Amino acid sequence: MDKQESRAAGTLAAVFSVRLLGLFMIYPVFADYAQGLQGATAYTIGLALGIYGLSQGLLQIPFGLISDRVGRKSMIVLGFVLFIIGSVIAALSGSIWGVVVGRVLQGAGAVGSVILALVADLTSEDNRTKAMATVGITIGVAFMVAVVAGPIAASLIGVSGIFWLMAVLGFVGIAITLFMVPQPEASVSHRDAQAVPAMLGRVLKDPELLRLDFGIFALHAMLTASFLVVPDLLDRSLGLTAHNQWIVYLPVLVVSVVVMVPAIIVAEKYRHMKGVLVAAIAAMAVAEIVLMLAGTNVAGLLIALTVFFAGFNVMEASLPSLVTKTAPALAKGTASGVYSSSQFIGIFMGGVFGGWAHKVAGDPAVFALSAAVALVWLGLAVTMRQPSYLSTRLVRIDGTGDTEKLAERLRQVPGVAEAVVIAEEKLAYLKVDSRAYDQEAAVSATQAA
The missing domain is CATH 3.30.70.100 (Alpha-Beta Plaits)
Known part of the structure; x- marks a missing residue:
């Protein structure tokens, strides 16, 4: 990439990461914090954690399409304004329903598709894939940093302070967008980076793409549901409050990355993508079953968490690549848009049904539900066609x-x-x-x- 393209990729990756960092930081500490809010139940806690995924999933594609008409930067700024307002409402609220409203507004700032469209505006056809990869890597790094940083931040400023921090990060995102991201000469639709309404029918009828959409849906549903109960399990088994649990998450995530790298090499370089995919899903299903049965057994809990996050990171890196390989040439952007929306709807459903299961039958029910989702996904993966590696x-x-x-x-x-x-x-x-x-x-x- 030339200097301008590198600047565009780097600054837009930063815009993406400041938003995701705050959203992910809340995951490992929210369930414990929300128990002290007025009106909190296991169900409403799950709803509050996951509901930002509903508004984000529904608005992701429309935001990108509107940005073709009104400009990318205008929509990114609007998205961050909604994100800031939602963060402030959640920070000030003493009620779980106030937090729900705040989380809906946070998700309504669905700027992900707009950022990718702006990446396409600012890069040549030859270098666009590299720029998109830069943004994709940033998302993965932001998640891992946030899971470790969330408990540390909560110990210093409280969970309400993390919501205030999200608002500050929103202003940072606006500043980067307005003053550091290059201005494109024109905003046009890019079939390789954006959803095209005329292609939605074709994408939604493709069984192989639908398997991948279900995969990212399941992956984030399991993650969200699990975070409703894992912090309490770590507290009861290791005596670690939610504020100290970074001590567990840090080595677990490091090991998971060590496992992920050779798995991705085997999948991509040696073209064993389906085998790696099936193995990772099976590992996550086993991890959820162990979590269901282990209770407060320390060894079982730590091993299961490590296996789960290893599978999670492998899938998070592999699934977007599979979407690219599977999508028709004219529908790559559309397939990616549907895939991204499926991810956020999975977050919402994981929160809602995970909270419901927790309310009805406690921790084991949440893990049982997640294991059932993983097994359905495993069945779909086993029967998928070998990817084309195109x-x-x-x-x-x-x-x-x-x-x-x-x-x-x-x-x-x-x-x-x-x-x-x-x-x-x-x-x-x-x-x-x-x-x-x-x-x-x-x-x-x-x-x-």
């Missing part, structure tokens, strides 16, 4: 000539499995095997008479 490439064209003949020439290029030419966008969308793809031959094909 990636999306964009090649610029001059927009003239016979587009069908150009597409046919591109299909003859080594490594190209699919080629669609959109004359008005002056782009050819390709699905390619990166091991065999010849970029120079593709460019030459677009210039042939």
Whole structure:
């Protein structure tokens, strides 16, 4: 990437991370804190933890589409304003229902799709994948930092202080957006980075994409539900209050990353993606069953948490790659948008049904519900097709000539499995095997008479 593209990727990754950092920091400490709020029950605590996912999931795609018309930065600033207002309401509220309202507004600032669209505006077709990867890595790092930092921050400023910190981070996000992120020359729709309404039907009818959508839904539903009861288990088994539990989360996450790296290498480099995926889901299912049966057994609890987070991190890194491999050339952005919305709806459902299970039958019921979700997901993964190991490439064209003949020439290029030419966008969308793809031959094909 050139200097401008690197700046765009770095600053937009920072915008993404300051928002996610606050949202994730609340996870390991919220259940303990919420018990002291007026009107709190196991169910309403789960609702409050997860409900931001509902508003975010529903508004994610619309925010991106609206930003095509009114501008990316305007929508990002609006999203952060909603996020700040929601954070302040949650910080000031002494009632669980006030926190619910605040969390709904936090999620309503659904700027994720807008940020990705702005990344596309500010990068060339050749470097867009690298820029998107930078943002994706930031999301994973933000989650791991937040899970460790949340308990530490709660011990220093309290959980209400974390909500105030979210508001401050919202202002930081606005400042970065307005003063550090480059201004794009124009905001246009990018099929490889944004949802296209005309492609939604095709994406929602694709059984392989739906399996992946269910996968990210299940992954975050299990995570949210588990955080409703794990902090209390750590307190009862190890005598660690929620404020001190970073002592457990830090080594657990470090080990999970050590496991994740070779697993991703095996999946991507040696093309054993399905095997790694099935193994990771099975590991998480076993971890949830152990958590259900272990009670306050320290060894069982720590081993199960480590196995769960190892599987979680493997899936968090693998599933977006699988969506890219599976989506049609013209529907990558749409498939990613539906996938992202499924993740946030999973957060909401995990909070709601996890809270309900906890209220009805206590900790074991939450883990039993999560294990059942994992087993359903495992069945879907076992029966999925082997992934194609294809990636999306964009090649610029001059927009003239016979587009069908150009597409046919591109299909003859080594490594190209699919080629669609959109004359008005002056782009050819390709699905390619990166091991065999010849970029120079593709460019030459677009210039042939």
